[in-house]
Amino acid sequence: MPAMYKVRPLHSVGVLAEHLPGCMYALPNLHRPHGTAAQEEVDPSLQALECRQEEILKRLYELKSAVDGLSKMIQTPDADFDVTNIIQTDEFSPLATNGADLDLMLGKDYGALKDVVINANPSLPPLSLLVIHSLLCERYKILSAVHTHSSVKSVPENLLKCFGEQTKQQPRHEYQLGFTLIWKDVPKPQMKFSIQTMCPIEGEGNIARFLFSLFGQKYNAVTSTLIDSWVDTAIFQLKEGSSKERGAVLRSMNAALGKSSWLVGSELTLADVVAWCALQQTGAANTAPANVQKWMKSCENLAPFSSVMKLLK
Amino acid sequence: MDCGAGRARTTVPQPCPAQQHSPQHHQRGAGGAETGQAGGSSRRTAPEGSAAPPPPPPRPRPQPALRARRAERAGAALAILSAGAGRGRGGRGALARTGRAEAAWRVRGRVGPCGAVRGREGRARRRRMPSAAGRGHGQDRRPDNEDSSAADDYAKERYGVSSMIQSQEKPDRVLVRVKDLTLEKADEEVWVRGRIHTSRAKGKQCFLVLRQQQFNIQALVAVGQHASKQMVKFAANITKESIVDIEGVVRKAHQKIGGCTQQDVELHVQRIYVISSAEPRLPLQLDDAVRPEVEGEEDGRATVNQDTRLDNRIIDLRTSTSQAIFCLQSGICQLFRETLIRKGFVEIQTPKIISVFRAEDSNTHRHLTEFVGLDIEMAFNYHYHEVVDEIADTLVQIFKGLQERFQTEIQTVSKQFPCEPFKFLEPTLRLEYREGVAMLREAGVEMGDEEDLSTPNEKLLGRLVKEKYDTDFYILDKYPLAVRPFYTMPDPANPKTSNSYDMFMRGEEILSGAQRIHDPQLLTERAKHHGIDLEKIKAYIDSFRFGAPPHAGGGIGLERVTMLYLGLHNVRQTSMFPRDPKRLTP
Numbered sequence: 060m061p062a063m064y065k066v067r068p069l070h071s072v073g074v075l076a077e078h079l080p081g082c083m084y085a086l087p088n089l090h091r092p093h094g095t096a097a098q099e100e101v102d103p104s105l106q107a108l109e110c111r112q113e114e115i116l117k118r119l120y121e122l123k124s125a126v127d128g129l130s131k132m133i134q135t136p137d138a139d140f141d142v143t144n145i146i147q148t149d150e151f152s153p154l155a156t157n158g159a160d161l162d163l164m165l166g167k168d169y170g171a172l173k174d175v176v177i178n179a180n181p182s183l184p185p186l187s188l189l190v191i192h193s194l195l196c197e198r199y200k201i202l203s204a205v206h207t208h209s210s211v212k213s214v215p216e217n218l219l220k221c222f223g224e225q226t227k228q229q230p231r232h233e234y235q236l237g238f239t240l241i242w243k244d245v246p247k248p249q250m251k252f253s254i255q256t257m258c259p260i261e262g263e264g265n266i267a268r269f270l271f272s273l274f275g276q277k278y279n280a281v282t283s284t285l286i287d288s289w290v291d292t293a294i295f296q297l298k299e300g301s302s303k304e305r306g307a308v309l310r311s312m313n314a315a316l317g318k319s320s321w322l323v324g325s326e327l328t329l330a331d332v333v334a335w336c337a338l339q340q341t342g343a344a345n346t347a348p349a350n351v352q353k354w355m356k357s358c359e360n361l362a363p364f365s366s367v368m369k370l371l372k
Numbered sequence: 373m374d375c376g377a378g379r380a381r382t383t384v385p386q387p388c389p390a391q392q393h394s395p396q397h398h399q400r401g402a403g404g405a406e407t408g409q410a411g412g413s414s415r416r417t418a419p420e421g422s423a424a425p426p427p428p429p430p431r432p433r434p435q436p437a438l439r440a441r442r443a444e445r446a447g448a449a450l451a452i453l454s455a456g457a458g459r460g461r462g463g464r465g466a467l468a469r470t471g472r473a474e475a476a477w478r479v480r481g482r483v484g485p486c487g488a489v490r491g492r493e494g495r496a497r498r499r500r501m502p503s504a505a506g507r508g509h510g511q512d513r514r515p516d517n518e519d520s521s522a523a524d525d526y527a528k529e530r531y532g533v534s535s536m537i538q539s540q541e542k543p544d545r546v547l548v549r550v551k552d553l554t555l556e557k558a559d560e561e562v563w564v565r566g567r568i569h570t571s572r573a574k575g576k577q578c579f580l581v582l583r584q585q586q587f588n589i590q591a592l593v594a595v596g597q598h599a600s601k602q603m604v605k606f607a608a609n610i611t612k613e614s615i616v617d618i619e620g621v622v623r624k625a626h627q628k629i630g631g632c633t634q635q636d637v638e639l640h641v642q643r644i645y646v647i648s649s650a651e652p653r654l655p656l657q658l659d660d661a662v663r664p665e666v667e668g669e670e671d672g673r674a675t676v677n678q679d680t681r682l683d684n685r686i687i688d689l690r691t692s693t694s695q696a697i698f699c700l701q702s703g704i705c706q707l708f709r710e711t712l713i714r715k716g717f718v719e720i721q722t723p724k725i726i727s728v729f730r731a732e733d734s735n736t737h738r739h740l741t742e743f744v745g746l747d748i749e750m751a752f753n754y755h756y757h758e759v760v761d762e763i764a765d766t767l768v769q770i771f772k773g774l775q776e777r778f779q780t781e782i783q784t785v786s787k788q789f790p791c792e793p794f795k796f797l798e799p800t801l802r803l804e805y806r807e808g809v810a811m812l813r814e815a816g817v818e819m820g821d822e823e824d825l826s827t828p829n830e831k832l833l834g835r836l837v838k839e840k841y842d843t844d845f846y847i848l849d850k851y852p853l854a855v856r857p858f859y860t861m862p863d864p865a866n867p868k869t870s871n872s873y874d875m876f877m878r879g880e881e882i883l884s885g886a887q888r889i890h891d892p893q894l895l896t897e898r899a900k901h902h903g904i905d906l907e908k909i910k911a912y913i914d915s916f917r918f919g920a921p922p923h924a925g926g927g928i929g930l931e932r933v934t935m936l937y938l939g940l941h942n943v944r945q946t947s948m949f950p951r952d953p954k955r956l957t958p
Contacts, residue, residue: 169810171807172807210795231807251840
């Protein structure tokens with residue numbers, strides 16, 4: 060009969076390896092050279108804490124410089140200041156590639172899969188989220204799953220397979236992020252992530268912003284505001300607006316795309332993803348002006364966009 | 373109770389009733405219902421038959437088998453096999469499956485006092501009700517056809533107490549079911565048999581509510597061409613719960629009748645005969661028994677508490693809520709069977725034991741000492757998730773089937789016990805134990821990696837999962853090996869976890885299963901590790917010596933599934949004749 064309770068030893072025997080005879084209390088030798096066993100074992104949680112602290116300090120410095128830049132801008136007497144200059148000087152930091160950064164962005168690590176749950180209505184699939192999902196899969200190890208909620212009677216086959224054939228060979232906790240899409244009878248797409256600290260996020264645009272931020276792209280204040288404004292325009296005016304509003308948006312897109320290859324600057328941003336998906340769903344793609352047409356082509360050349368095209372058929 | 377095709381099932385007062393499975397299909401013919409009788413063979417009778425059953429013979433009580441998971445975890449020696457509780461797995465009863473692995477499942481039903489299958493309000497007045505109101509208390513006001521006014525009663529042939537039915541004749545008469553009395557039958561003359569639910573006399577008229585299972589209709593006896601004053605008086609004096617035969621004309625109602633299920637029509641009575649009269653005082657009023665608790669408290673009217681209900685189960689089973697619960701429960705069994713047979717499973721009956729027994733002394737809202745278990749064991753090819761997915765899909769099919777076919781019953785129950793509709797995902801959500809622990813820690817619960825889930829934590833986790841995924845049904849996979857029985861297969865990737873899983877409904881465990889060890893050597897090793905006497909489980913280990921396929925399975929408690937699907941609070945509501953440490957009758 061084994062012991063009823065197993066108790067894990069509180070210390071490993073190795074620490075007290077040097078038994079000093081006749082000594083009541085053994086203490087580790089202070090004069091030992093560095094790099095011995097006692098020093099090597101740095102607590103990983105301490106390390107993580109240090110990383111976080113450094114990250115926070117770094118962000119504080121960045122904020123400070125951003126505020127300094129802004130105050131300079133405000134004090135500039137030049138009234139018709141050209142923001143495009145700033146965008147040109149906007150630095151694109153290399154994208155984060157390891158899960159540790161993801162942990163920094165998503166908060167405390169409980170040693171289990173972090174699962175992003177998205178509820179969406181099958182009658183209006185949130186295409187932009189599917190595009191971002193494909194983009195995320197290129198960067199992180201994502202465990203994707205599709206479910207049908209009991210509030211929905213039937214879901215088209217292509218939506219059930221919208222993540223393609225998932226090969227789930229690895230144990231769940233080896234993935235960096237879970238992406239669970241639930242087809243459900245909801246008026247607006249809804250994201251639930253950390254139920255203890257976040258309220259559910261409503262609206263395709265807001266969820267898209269959250270997911271895109273996982274790439275760790277840093278923009279300056281003006282650029283990120285511009286991107287946000289394009290996302291709003293796409294969701295509220297392209298998707299839900301009247302044909303008159305839609306025309307106006309297409310014209311302003313055309314103007315913006317005349318100056319740069321993407322909606323905001325020379326890199327693909329969230330603005331492009333959401334705007335392209337909104338255009339696809341309104342069916343106004345064919346009547347778009349020339350620059351917009353060209354831009355749409357360049358979007359469709361990217362794999363994440365073209366895979367979503369199939370869902371529309 | 374065997375809940376399959378409606379067929380007679382004989383019970384022999386021996387510990388080992390042989391049960392044949394007849395492939396008859398369930399019939400819901402008019403009046404095709406069977407009486408639920410203690411130990412008697414169920415028989416087909418006319419609807420609401422009132423044949424007196426013989427008194428119940430003493431029920432055989434087989435050796436209780438320890439099936440208590442928690443007890444097992446505590447390291448208690450397992451008697452599962454020696455007692456023949458037949459978690460006969462593996463080689464036993466594994467039968468060929470077309471084109472796939474092998475599988476077997478079984479329904480361990482109780483052949484107790486409930487051979488009732490679908491829709492039978494129990495016996496009438498056979499049992500002596502332990503009611504406070506003895507006989508001879510209120511005067512027996514049964515009207516007599518021979519009274520003084522009978523002489524000048526022009527309708528005296530149209531009513532009365534008919535002689536006891538001893539199968540003297542076979543009248544050529546069709547008794548229509550109350551459920552079928554709709555506008556389509558307007559102005560037709562029909563015969564109906566039902567119970568007097570309530571009666572209300574108003575001068576020259578008498579309104580009756582005629583009940584048949586969950587359905588009821590308003591009947592009207594009015595002085596006129598067909599009915600005399602005396603007949604109205606007779607109708608008004610029929611005691612509640614008496615069974616009557618009525619001939620009447622179906623008439624369209626002027627306005628919807630709110631209190632009845634048949635709201636568009638009423639029955640204008642032309643003849644009324646009492647087939648079986650109930651005693652004037654009932655131990656409990658049906659209206660009290662179906663009143664929602666909140667409402668009851670509000671208007672100060674009585675509700676019946678659970679123990680009183682169970683003491684008078686025969687009456688309590690007649691309420692619309694009870695009728696709906698057991699209708700739905702039979703649906704669960706039917707869907708379970710249908711789904712598995714479609715998947716190519718074979719039903720088996722294990723010997724000796726009929727129901728599943730728990731020898732725990734737990735007086736909780738969710739434990740019975742005797743319950744109906746639906747067990748699945750299935751051989752798989754390479755990964756035990758093949759089995760998990762099959763079981764989960766079976767349950768999802770059951771939930772979907774209930775949604776589609778039993779909406780009326782679900783609504784009926786929710787009238788008395790309001791609750792949110794049951795939500796689930798397809799495919800079923802499967803979380804791992806460590807994720808569950810992480811969710812709990814995030815919510816501020818402190819627990820070790822290998823600690824078992826306590827009941828409060830199970831419930832909390834259910835709430836957290838519901839909040840995040842909006843599902844009342846999910847699977848928790850990869851339990852710590854330390855908290856599972858010895859025959860649980862360890863996880864190859866992590867020696868501390870195992871290939872075992874629990875399934876939850878509304879935060880309560882309904883199924884506990886695992887991949888079983890099919891290798892005799894490893895099995896012996898694990899048994900030793902748990903300190904089990906190898907002699908006692910020799911037969912079990914030996915059954916794996918001659919080649920056993922990898923297999924997994926799990927057992928579901930039928931009553932618990934019904935309870936949690938409907939969101940009820942006590943498992944006794946979903947067991948027809950509950951047994952617990954304090955209750956052995958009725």
